[in-house]
Amino acid sequence: xxxxxxxxxxxxxxxxxxxxxxxxxxxxxxxxxxxxxxxxxxxxxxxxxxxxxxxxxxxxxxxxxxxxxxxxxxxxxxxxxxxxxxxxxxxxxxxxxxxxxxxxxxxxxxxxxxxxxxxxxxxxxxxxxxxxxxxxxxxxxxxxxxxxxxxxxxxxxxxxxxxxxxxxxxxxxxxxxxxxxxxxxxxxxxxxxxxxxxxxxxxxxxxxxxxxxxxx
Amino acid sequence: xxxxxxxxxxxxxxxxxxxxxxxxxxxxxxxxxxxxxxxxxxxxxxxxxxxxxxxxxxxxxxxxxxxxxxxxxxxxxxxxxxxxxxxxxxxxxxxxxxxxxxxxxxxxxxxxxxxxxxxxxxxxxxxxxxxxxxxxxxxxxxxxxxxxxxxxxxxxxxxxxxxxxxxxxxxxxxxxxxxxxxxxxxxxxxxxxxxxxxxxxxxxxxxxxxxxxxxx
Amino acid sequence: xxxxxxxxxxxxxxxxxxxxxxxxxxxxxxxxxxxxxxxxxxxxxxxxxxxxxxxxxxxxxxxxxxxxxxxxxxxxxxxxxxxxxxxxxxxxxxxxxxxxxxxxxxxxxxxxxxxxxxxxxxxxxxxxxxxxxxxxxxxxxxxxxxxxxxxxxxxxxxxxxxxxxxxxxxxxxxxxxxxxxxxxxxxxxxxxxxxxxxxxxxxxxxxxxxxxxxxx
Amino acid sequence: xxxxxxxxxxxxxxxxxxxxxxxxxxxxxxxxxxxxxxxxxxxxxxxxxxxxxxxxxxxxxxxxxxxxxxxxxxxxxxxxxxxxxxxxxxxxxxxxxxxxxxxxxxxxxxxxxxxxxxxxxxxxxxxxxxxxxxxxxxxxxxxxxxxxxxxxxxxxxxxxxxxxxxxxxxxxxxxxxxxxxxxxxxxxxxxxxxxxxxxxxxxxxxxxxxxxxxxx
Numbered sequence: 001x002x003x004x005x006x007x008x009x010x011x012x013x014x015x016x017x018x019x020x021x022x023x024x025x026x027x028x029x030x031x032x033x034x035x036x037x038x039x040x041x042x043x044x045x046x047x048x049x050x051x052x053x054x055x056x057x058x059x060x061x062x063x064x065x066x067x068x069x070x071x072x073x074x075x076x077x078x079x080x081x082x083x084x085x086x087x088x089x090x091x092x093x094x095x096x097x098x099x100x101x102x103x104x105x106x107x108x109x110x111x112x113x114x115x116x117x118x119x120x121x122x123x124x125x126x127x128x129x130x131x132x133x134x135x136x137x138x139x140x141x142x143x144x145x146x147x148x149x150x151x152x153x154x155x156x157x158x159x160x161x162x163x164x165x166x167x168x169x170x171x172x173x174x175x176x177x178x179x180x181x182x183x184x185x186x187x188x189x190x191x192x193x194x195x196x197x198x199x200x201x202x203x204x205x206x207x208x209x210x211x212x213x214x215x216x
Numbered sequence: 217x218x219x220x221x222x223x224x225x226x227x228x229x230x231x232x233x234x235x236x237x238x239x240x241x242x243x244x245x246x247x248x249x250x251x252x253x254x255x256x257x258x259x260x261x262x263x264x265x266x267x268x269x270x271x272x273x274x275x276x277x278x279x280x281x282x283x284x285x286x287x288x289x290x291x292x293x294x295x296x297x298x299x300x301x302x303x304x305x306x307x308x309x310x311x312x313x314x315x316x317x318x319x320x321x322x323x324x325x326x327x328x329x330x331x332x333x334x335x336x337x338x339x340x341x342x343x344x345x346x347x348x349x350x351x352x353x354x355x356x357x358x359x360x361x362x363x364x365x366x367x368x369x370x371x372x373x374x375x376x377x378x379x380x381x382x383x384x385x386x387x388x389x390x391x392x393x394x395x396x397x398x399x400x401x402x403x404x405x406x407x408x409x410x411x412x413x414x415x416x417x418x419x420x421x422x423x424x425x426x427x428x429x430x431x432x
Numbered sequence: 433x434x435x436x437x438x439x440x441x442x443x444x445x446x447x448x449x450x451x452x453x454x455x456x457x458x459x460x461x462x463x464x465x466x467x468x469x470x471x472x473x474x475x476x477x478x479x480x481x482x483x484x485x486x487x488x489x490x491x492x493x494x495x496x497x498x499x500x501x502x503x504x505x506x507x508x509x510x511x512x513x514x515x516x517x518x519x520x521x522x523x524x525x526x527x528x529x530x531x532x533x534x535x536x537x538x539x540x541x542x543x544x545x546x547x548x549x550x551x552x553x554x555x556x557x558x559x560x561x562x563x564x565x566x567x568x569x570x571x572x573x574x575x576x577x578x579x580x581x582x583x584x585x586x587x588x589x590x591x592x593x594x595x596x597x598x599x600x601x602x603x604x605x606x607x608x609x610x611x612x613x614x615x616x617x618x619x620x621x622x623x624x625x626x627x628x629x630x631x632x633x634x635x636x637x638x639x640x641x642x643x644x645x646x647x648x
Numbered sequence: 649x650x651x652x653x654x655x656x657x658x659x660x661x662x663x664x665x666x667x668x669x670x671x672x673x674x675x676x677x678x679x680x681x682x683x684x685x686x687x688x689x690x691x692x693x694x695x696x697x698x699x700x701x702x703x704x705x706x707x708x709x710x711x712x713x714x715x716x717x718x719x720x721x722x723x724x725x726x727x728x729x730x731x732x733x734x735x736x737x738x739x740x741x742x743x744x745x746x747x748x749x750x751x752x753x754x755x756x757x758x759x760x761x762x763x764x765x766x767x768x769x770x771x772x773x774x775x776x777x778x779x780x781x782x783x784x785x786x787x788x789x790x791x792x793x794x795x796x797x798x799x800x801x802x803x804x805x806x807x808x809x810x811x812x813x814x815x816x817x818x819x820x821x822x823x824x825x826x827x828x829x830x831x832x833x834x835x836x837x838x839x840x841x842x843x844x845x846x847x848x849x850x851x852x853x854x855x856x857x858x859x860x861x862x863x864x
Contacts, residue, residue, distance in 0.1 A: 006701060006712060009693040012686060016675050027664050029745045031697055032710050033765070038660060043695035045657040046687055049679055053654060062680050064654060097677045099416040106421040108428055117681070149431055154410045191430035193407030194370045195414060195423040200315040205322040207411040212324055214407035214430070215365055222485060222496060225477040228470060232459050243448050245529045247481055248494050249549070254444060255478055261441040263475035265463055269438060278464050280438060313461045333465070531848040538853040540860055581863055586842045623862035625839030626802045627846060627855040632747040637754040639843040644756055646839035646862070647797055 056080055058139065060115040060132055062097050079112055087111040089146040093136065093165065095119055095153060103151070111149075114139065119157040120164055133165060140172060140185060147186040154192060162189055272296055274355065276331040276348055278313050295328055303327040305362040309352065309381065311335055311369060319367070327365075330355065335373040336380055349381060356388060356401060363402040370408060378405055488512055490571065492547040492564055494529050511544055519543040521578040525568065525597065527551055527585060535583070543581075546571065551589040552596055565597060572604060572617060579618040586624060594621055704728055706787065708763040708780055710745050727760055735759040737794040741784065741813065743767055743801060751799070759797075762787065767805040768812055781813060788820060788833060795834040802840060810837055 006028065013024035031039055054065045056077035063077035079086050090111030094100050100113050114136050117128045140148060150165060152158035165187075166173075172185040192210035194203065203211070222244070229240035247255060270281045272293035279293035295302050306327030310316050316329050330352050333344045356364060366381060368374035381403075382389075388401040408426035410419065419427075438460065445456035463471060486497045488509035495509035511518050522543030526532050532545050546568050549560045572580060582597060584590035597619075598605075604617040624642035626635065635643070654676065661672035679687060702713045704725035711725035727734050738759030742748050748761050762784050765776045788796060798813060800806035813835075814821075820833040840858035842851065851859075 005693055005696075008689065009697070012682075012690045012693070015678070015682065015686070017678050018671065018674075023666065025749075026666075026746055028697070028701070029710055030663070030665050031694060032701055032703070034660075034663065036698065038663075039694055039697055041656065042660045043691035045653055045660070046679060046694070047691035048653075049657070049676070049687055050684065053676070053680055055680070062677055094416065096417070098674060101673075102417050102419065103424060106424050108421070108425045149428070151416060151427075153416055154412050154414050188431040190427040191407060191409030191432065193409030193411070193426070193430070195409070195411040196370050196420050198370050198411060200310065200367060200369055201312065201318050203318060204412050205324070208319060208322050209324045210409070211406040212319075212365070212367075214409070214432075215404040216407065216430075221477055221480075224473065225481070228466075228474045228477070231462070231466065231470070233462050234455065234458075239450065241533075242450075242530060244481070244485070245494055246447070246449050247478060248485055248487070250444075250447065252482065254447070255481055257440065258444045259475040259479035261437055261444070262463060262471055262478070264437075265441070265460070265471055266468065269460070269464055271464070278461055314458055317457075526848065528849065534849050534851065535856060535860075538856050540853070540857045581860070583848060583859075585848055586844050586846050620863040622859040623839060623841030623864065625841030625843070625858070625862070627841070627843040628802050628852050630802050630843060632742065632799060632801055633744065633750050635750065636844050637756070640751060640754050641756045642841070643799075643838040644751075644797070646841070646864075647836040648839065648862075 055115075059091075059113045060117070060135070061100055061113055088144050090149060091136070091139065091145055091147070092149040092151050094151050095158070095161075099151065111147075114148075116152075116161070119152060120161040121157055122160075129161070133168060136165070137168060140169065145185065147188060150187065150189045152189075154190075271331075275307075275329045276333070276351070277316055277329055278331075304360050306365060307352070307355065307361055307363070308365040308367050310367050311374065311377075315367065327363075330364075332368075332377070335368060336377040337373055338376075345377070349384060352381070353384060356385065361401065363404060366403065366405045368405075370406075487547075491523075491545045492549070492567070493532055493545055520576050522581060523568070523571065523577055523579070524581040524583050526583050527590070527593075531583065543579075546580075548584075548593070551584060552593040553589055554592075561593070565600060568597070569600060572601065577617065579620060582619065582621045584621075586622075703763075707739075707761045708765070708783070709748055709761055710763075736792050738797060739784070739787065739793055739795070740797040740799050742799050743806065743809075747799065759795075762796075764800075764809070767800060768809040769805055770808075777809070781816060784813070785816060788817065793833065795836060798835065798837045800837075802838075 009028060010021065010024045013019055013027050014021060019027070031042075034042075052065050052073070053062055054073070054075075055061065056063050056079075057075040058080035059077060061077060061079075065073040065075075066078075067073055074081070078084055082088075087110050091114050092103070092109060092111055093114045093116060094103070095116050095118055097115060100115060103109055114132070116132045118126065120126050120129055136148070139145065148165075148169065150162045152162045169185060169187050173187050191214060192207070193214055194200075194207065194211045198207070200208075225244060226237065226240045229235055229243050230237060235243070247258075250258075268281050268289070269278055270289070270291075271277065272279050272295075273291040274296035275293060277293060277295075281289040281291075282294075283289055290297070294300060298304075303326050307330050308319070308325060308327060309330045309332060310319070311332050311334055313331060316331060319325055330348070332348045334342065336342050336345055352364070355361065364381075364385065366378045368378045385401060385403050389403050407430060408423070409430055410416075410423065410427045414423070416424075441460060442453065442456045445451055445459050446453060451459075463474075466474075484497050484505070485494055486505070486507075487493065488495050488511075489507040490512035491509060493509060493511075497505040497507075498510070499505055506513070510516060514520075519542050523546050524535070524541060524543060525546045525548060526535070527548050527550055529547060532547060535541055546564070548564045550558065552558050552561055568580070571577065580597075580601065582594045584594045601617060601619050605619050623646060624639070625646055626632075626639065626643045630639070632640075657676060658669065658672045661667055661675050662669060667675070679690075682690075700713050700721070701710055702721070702723075703709065704711050704727075705723040706728035707725060709725060709727075713721040713723075714726075715721055722729070726732060730736075735758050739762050740751070740757060740759060741762045741764060742751070743764050743766055745763060748763060751757055762780070764780045766774065768774050768777055784796070787793065796813075796817065798810045800810045817833060817835050821835050839862060840855070841862055842848075842855065842859045846855070848856075
């Protein structure tokens, strides 16, 4: 390992979420004290990461691809497979796999998902996010989908992304024609309001406004 | 000041919100280094605190009582006076003056208030809170009130208190008779959901459930 | 209580250590809900604070003055009284009563103290601190004192103050004359180094330097 | 990647300092979104980590091994090489490479080091740490070393380890014989005391005691 390759590894480790230069160095020291066999395993597992852990061809979430009876790897995750007992009329749009995992943990939602890979950022290209939104449109046009639930972060970029997606789906969310019976697509957002444990004395203005406007 | 009176003062200071024994002692050292005139002023202001700072005879909030033309102190705060341009058909029920002040600061509500003085606590007597709820009932029976908005803390005791008040007002929130035109009283709660800045990955289960259930 | 007197009380409360405008207001609401008798007691105790809680005429620390056999209040605290079994040859100089109390709690020092009332601040007048240093000089000249231990905060102003005091005592800390046997005064500072629980990986440069320089 | 290999990778990532199961999972999602080329590089760099990043044959610190003129990899780090201009009469004993790096950053020490690989832990085997201490003894017996500076964490296990090492070196730290001129080895510890920024009011008892005992 030359000084260059030390820095190369450090830079790659810094791409992991939440890891700065200092912790990246500590990871390298720590791995130096692993058993050689452990380092070898780690390298081989990272190298083959995408062989079985894949993004679903429908909802784009990361999933462990299983083999179909024909022996091929399934391109679609267990949620999206037509035989799954999830509610295929609902798609909840999230930014990241980790959001999805938290919602699944709470067992309060039984529909499908769509993973954007992030929020739109006006200062960056976001090709991945834009592609994912285009693909969401394709999924929605399939006809089975009746509701798209936007579960984006209630922060500036998340709000902007939600607004952008609403605009994309505007044509779909109106009846096709006054006469035609074609059912329109519902676009909803997660409710804004007081979170559990909020102290009213310190609640921010936007949250208070939405809690009052949406009272019921 | 005898050791006893030192401890007496310390105990009274510990009754202030957020003050423990250590800080109470520091307050005493600090006051010892005040100018004698400052200590005298402080004592006199505390002593006469309730002469002009009073709880409103209607909404029970603390207010600086002003003199009426006749020279008497007004028993009702500027919000509750019939000539105020607040919306007298709405009463927002809060636990504390400090909650009210935060909501006023955001300028998103123009109705009246009702200060409970706290939440109901099954382990304590709460006579003050119970009296305040009884008095709220009296205010609601006056006829002008069309909506009571429960703005209690989204925590266990706050939820319990909100449920208790809803029960108290159940008879009022239904039409008097199918034939009678008497308008029913609406009881609402501040919306629950995602607060600004929430990270979906770490949102708690109850908040997620309410954000999904109340989506729109 | 007029609006003015509300603000007057708020301003006085903001002079307490660590109290900002928001908490000062909360203190006023809280005191409004005290029993009238409690407010009256508090006022009277604050008013008479300096009748028995006094600064010692020697070490300037706050103490509960006790009556002497003759019925007068002692002007000197129990530590400084000649009959106390504290070591009268040592004076530890601290910024505040609260520092003194923490050192007393640990029971590792048996000498006398001297309370400065703060650190010297080049941007402020600090007349109190300067007076206290002058008075320390008077105490040191009494002849009994053999060591002055500077226990000032290891921050910029504390270091500056310690340096200033060392300069003041420079003439005393050298032998009066080569021939004369007059004992010189020792000026010491609390040791600098690693505090319990320090993580060497994150220790600051000055602390590391002093820990290495003063190793033993 | 089977479910097993997913868990295998997660477990290996959890061995990195400060990484729990949740962050290990997030690392895997993040790496799934790396370019395939990046994952490949990372794997290869981890795999070859110990080819050039090695522990020095003398001080045991991790270093990028450079080739000697003969083309072989140096087994000794640049500090320990006889021609280095570090002070070879001093060895500072640290627990980890990261402690060493922090001390080097402050540029206040010019001697050699000895990396233990951790502190002794009575509940664990610590074979690595024990071996390192034995090897420190070998280094000390070489004759050039005049001082061993124990720079261990000022916490329970660090203190225990420092005490253990002092015991190991007790025979060396006394003159060989009253007659013999053999110079004894000095064993020192980093000074304990107040760290920069300490608030005397909240300093812990041990730190205060050491700051007073070691005053100067």
